[in-house]
């Protein structure tokens with residue numbers, strides 16, 4: 286069927302600001318939005334800029350806003366966002382990150398906040414035996430958070446970031462929880478301290494938009510609330 290993609294364009298070398306451009310494209314309802322974007326780029330307009338790599342929901346590079354909701358173009362089927370022939374899909378870059386070109390954003394602010402929470406195992410104790418052991422039950426406490434692909438869909442979906450740009454954001458807190466809750470880690474107090482302030486966990490108002498946007502079904506809001514509870518228990 287024929288659909289219309291209404292895509293936000295911006296070339297910093299030639300444009301004074303972003304604008305929308307429409308492309309008519311043939312698409313199968315069971316195709317992914319990424320397929321339609323690729324067809325436009327190959328056969329209609331090679332200047333269209335967007336990121337993609339794996340095309341299978343693993344690398345996190347093609348997160349964008351699709352009809353006002355954040356997600357991966359490679360995990361969004363055409364039939365999920367249009368109902369019938371001739372309908373329009375609006376495609377925009379992720380919010381709160383500087384646009385470099387068209388749908389490509391500069392992810393540096395997102396990764397700076399991610400690094401801030403020390404997203405790695407902290408433990409300088411001697412290892413007994415060959416490795417630090419963990420039971421399946423201990424692992425399940427934070428298992429979903431290990432699936433993060435750092436796509437930043439949750440970051441763009443978060444209404445709080447629209448008002449408080451300094452907020453560390455949902456992905457960073459979920460990743461902080463990933464290590465705080467890890468029985469092998471010893472950096473809990475340090476990370477809880479980093480998040481116990483007005484740019485840490487407290488601006489979160491439980492909108493659940495991050496959880497809805499996450500293509501990896503991570504229970505982000507729940508993990509944020511658990512982190513708040515740990516701060517109350519251990520720091521105050």
Ligand code: SF4
Pocket residue numbers: 432433434435436437438439440455456459498499500501502503505
């Ligand atoms: S928590 Fe989910 S939405 Fe957020 S960066 Fe990770 S995978 Fe993407």
Ligand code: FES
Pocket residue numbers: 336337338339340341342343344345346347348357358359360
């Ligand atoms: S292209 Fe890798 S997640 Fe979509």
